[in-house]
Amino acid sequence: MDEFGVPGGRRLPKNFITPWVLLVLKQWSLHGYLILQQLNRMGFSDVDHATLYRELRRLEGQGFVASEWETGGSGPARRVYRITSAGEEVLLxxxxxVSGYQRMINGFFDxxxxxxxxALPADGGEGGRSGVPDLGDGEGDGDGEGEGAH
Amino acid sequence: MDEFGVPGGRRLPKNFITPWVLLVLKQWSLHGYLILQQLNRMGFSDVDHATLYRELRRLEGQGFVASEWETGGSGPARRVYRITSAGEEVLLxxxxxVSGYQRMINGFFDxxxxxxxxALPADGGEGGRSGVPDLGDGEGDGDGEGEGAH
DNA sequence: TCATATATGTGTTATAAGCACATATATGGA
DNA sequence: TCCATATATGTGCTTATAACACATATATGA
Incomplete structure (x- = not known):
């Protein structure tokens, strides 16, 4: 038994990050390290990098994302990922x-x-909205598509 | 790849049902078959009974729920579960x-x-509340505590 | 007699989350 | 120069568990 008695401890639910990864790559083209930070910013506490990198390779194997090396620039080379059209479909x-999860969670708090x-414990779903910033302090990146999607 | 292209398909996230099971048993004392129906009513589509029964035995092994056989009455014997005080603690x-999941999901839809x-797809979290009924058509059960909690 | 609903289990496999371990580049400080 | 740190990506291994298939038993109604 670990953490606060929760079996499985701080282990994330299976397949939980997948939709977030795809959605982040729908909005921006990023390399793993930045995706990691974005996930953490979205409420995932300290995502294991091995889990993310392997998830990215798995998604690439399925054809849902594609990557290319970005040398040039300072620091080690980055593998920059972008979502594919197949990836956009599965994202839907x-x-x-995720919408189903949301309904279940609403039912939970009811x-x-x-x-x-x-006596709800924390935010309890008062309609809050988390207010995800536009990529906090990150690169800016620019990307190719993204903006014109609409 | 299965279902509608979602890898992992209709597989539930790991440990996802646990808090629901504990909460349902906080409110009512029920046997597995009825817990199953209650979970389905709360938005879980067709929970695998093997998964639930094993989860219940696991929770009992941890001391978070307790059970006793209920013979008498028609049909096969039922193993009726109730939550323990240790179980109420971990439920908190x-x-x-779950509240953390909710924040992540709000961030997702943002x-x-x-x-x-x-262009949100389904219910999208418009504040809806699922409106869980008081155990729909079930036994009624009575239980012991439950009502007086407040 | 047979199908179905109720009710609970076991055997087995595939998957993936997390941890430990490993590598490499660049920067800034002692 | 050396060392710590941030950046950036990876592999090896263990373990937990969700889903599937299979099995059992009671009661009811056709």
């Missing part, structure tokens, strides 16, 4: 899945309020 | 975890709206 499917007499 | 921890030009 994933959005439905019942939670019933069971505990309306 | 799980609620924080970015989704940015990336796709404000």
């Amino acid at each position: 499917g994933w959005a439905e899945v 019942l939670y309020a019933q069971a505990f007499g309306f | 921890g799980w609620a924080e975890v 970015l989704y709206a940015q990336a796709f030009g404000f």
